[in-house]
Amino acid sequence: MYKLVPSVCSYCGTGCGVLFKVLDGKLLGTLPLKTHPVNEGKLCIKGWNLHEFVNSPLRLKAPLIRINGRFAKVTWDRAIRYTAEKFREVMSQHGPDSVGFLASAKITNEDNYLIQKFARAVVGTNNVDHCARL
Amino acid sequence: MHEKVLNLLETGKVDIFLGYKMMAGHPLPHAFGRHNPVEVQEMILGPARYPLEKLAVEILAARPDLKIGILARDCNRRALNVLTVHQQVAPGQVQVLEVSCCPSPLQRHADCSSLEAKEFGAGKKEIGIDNNLTPDRLEAMEPTERFSRWMYEFQKCLKCYGCRDICPVCFCRECSLEHEDLIGTGDLPPEVPIFHLVRAVHMAGRCIDCGLCEDACPVDIPLRLLYRKVNELVADLFDYKTGLSLEQPPFSLLFDKTAQPAAAPHGA
Ligand code: SF4
Ligand code: SF4
Ligand code: SF4
Numbered sequence: 575m576y577k578l579v580p581s582v583c584s585y586c587g588t589g590c591g592v593l594f595k596v597l598d599g600k601l602l603g604t605l606p607l608k609t610h611p612v613n614e615g616k617l618c619i620k621g622w623n624l625h626e627f628v629n630s631p632l633r634l635k636a637p638l639i640r641i642n643g644r645f646a647k648v649t650w651d652r653a654i655r656y657t658a659e660k661f662r663e664v665m666s667q668h669g670p671d672s673v674g675f676l677a678s679a680k681i682t683n684e685d686n687y688l689i690q691k692f693a694r695a696v697v698g699t700n701n702v703d704h705c706a707r708l
Numbered sequence: 709m710h711e712k713v714l715n716l717l718e719t720g721k722v723d724i725f726l727g728y729k730m731m732a733g734h735p736l737p738h739a740f741g742r743h744n745p746v747e748v749q750e751m752i753l754g755p756a757r758y759p760l761e762k763l764a765v766e767i768l769a770a771r772p773d774l775k776i777g778i779l780a781r782d783c784n785r786r787a788l789n790v791l792t793v794h795q796q797v798a799p800g801q802v803q804v805l806e807v808s809c810c811p812s813p814l815q816r817h818a819d820c821s822s823l824e825a826k827e828f829g830a831g832k833k834e835i836g837i838d839n840n841l842t843p844d845r846l847e848a849m850e851p852t853e854r855f856s857r858w859m860y861e862f863q864k865c866l867k868c869y870g871c872r873d874i875c876p877v878c879f880c881r882e883c884s885l886e887h888e889d890l891i892g893t894g895d896l897p898p899e900v901p902i903f904h905l906v907r908a909v910h911m912a913g914r915c916i917d918c919g920l921c922e923d924a925c926p927v928d929i930p931l932r933l934l935y936r937k938v939n940e941l942v943a944d945l946f947d948y949k950t951g952l953s954l955e956q957p958p959f960s961l962l963f964d965k966t967a968q969p970a971a972a973p974h975g976a
Contacts, residue, residue, distance in 0.1 A: 575723070575741060575774075576724055576767055577722060577739060578736055578737050578738060580732050580734060580736060591734075593758075597767060597770055597771065598768075598771070602766060602770070603766070604871070605874070606924060607734060608757070608758065608923070609735060609756050614924040615867075615923050616870060616923075616924055616925065617870060617926075618866060618868050618926065619866070619867065619869060621867060621875050622868060622870060645749065665867065669958065680802075692911040
């Protein structure tokens with residue numbers, strides 16, 4: 575019926591602790607997690623409004639591929655296969671430095687490590703950057 | 709305490725009881741229900757404080773069919789009185805289980821973040837305002853010095869609206885702090901000192917001195933001190949005791965158009 579669910583803010587790399595207010599399966603709002611060591615009960619304006627994008631009608635819930643000029647919803651498998659094919663195509667024509675990898679503040683350190691490892695060891699490029707530098 | 713909560717749930721006096729429980733290593737507010745009576749034994753009293761009465765009123769706005777009980781320290785109780793006087797909730801609609809937060813070491817009490825003096829760095833002492841001050845100690849300062857210290861505090865504001873969002877007695881559907889003609893948009897800090905003074909004036913006869921706003925402020929502005937002064941005036945000039953009883957009309961200097969009965973939160 576009513577739940578308070580602890581989580582971590584997904585907006586920036588600070589990683590503030592949040593508490594989601596959930597009523598009948600729907601997100602009502604966000605509170606700061608008062609005992610979290612990172613934010614000690616404080617949030618920035620983005621964190622306080624974290625629930626808004628989850629409920630936004632504009633939120634993308636599935637990958638999109640442009641087919642004949644129009645975006646179409648596809649499965650993750652298809653989207654990943656499509657991306658891999660395009661990467662291969664570009665790299666076979668222009669070499670590994672023709673592609674780059676943009677890591678994220680919203681994923682774990684381990685995932686970020688994997689991205690740079692994949693870029694350097696598998697693809698063979700040092701083109702790795704991070705959204706915190708944008 | 710656990711028996712009382714169980715009793716409230718089992719006799720159908722409440723459908724949800726808001727208390728606290730350790731989850732993921734944190735003392736978190738939690739909704740106990742009659743479907744899981746064993747869990748009630750895990751209820752704790754603190755030490756973290758959340759505005760449980762605000763959560764209860766939000767739930768009732770979306771689900772008026774529910775009956776809710778809350779664990780209430782003195783501040784929760786006072787806030788619920790203000791919310792009742794302002795018709796955000798009907799008298800008795802939220803059942804209260806009072807918990808003592810008396811600071812005596814002789815009893816196992818629910819700690820209160822506002823009982824501990826806060827530590828601040830040298831910079832704040834030099835040019836800002838120590839949040840532990842009382843209104844009289846602050847007033848002993850030269851007016852110009854006091855003004856410049858307040859201005860230093862206000863210009864740190866990040867406009868996160870955390871003070872408003874955590875506040876149990878901030879329930880207006882249209883908030884003056886988002887009114888474009890009053891508070892400009894797109895700049896930081898927000899209009900200083902208008903932003904803070906508008907909120908201070910609105911806290912007259914509303915603020916019950918729980919200190920949650922100050923706890924939520926990322927830049928340690930002594931908000932509670934400011935509202936304490938405002939409510940000292942309300943008590944001295946109008947003999948109005950904010951939150952202390954249900955037998956008083958809402959405090960208002962002018963006809964207050966902002967306060968309207970609760971509605972479902974946006975998007976609910
Ligand atoms: S609340 Fe703000 S500072 Fe904290 S993680 Fe989210 S975006 Fe970053
Ligand atoms: S102390 Fe702050 S949060 Fe508490 S009632 Fe007053 S203004 Fe609201
Ligand atoms: S909580 Fe502090 S920083 Fe945030 S809007 Fe209120 S006064 Fe400004």
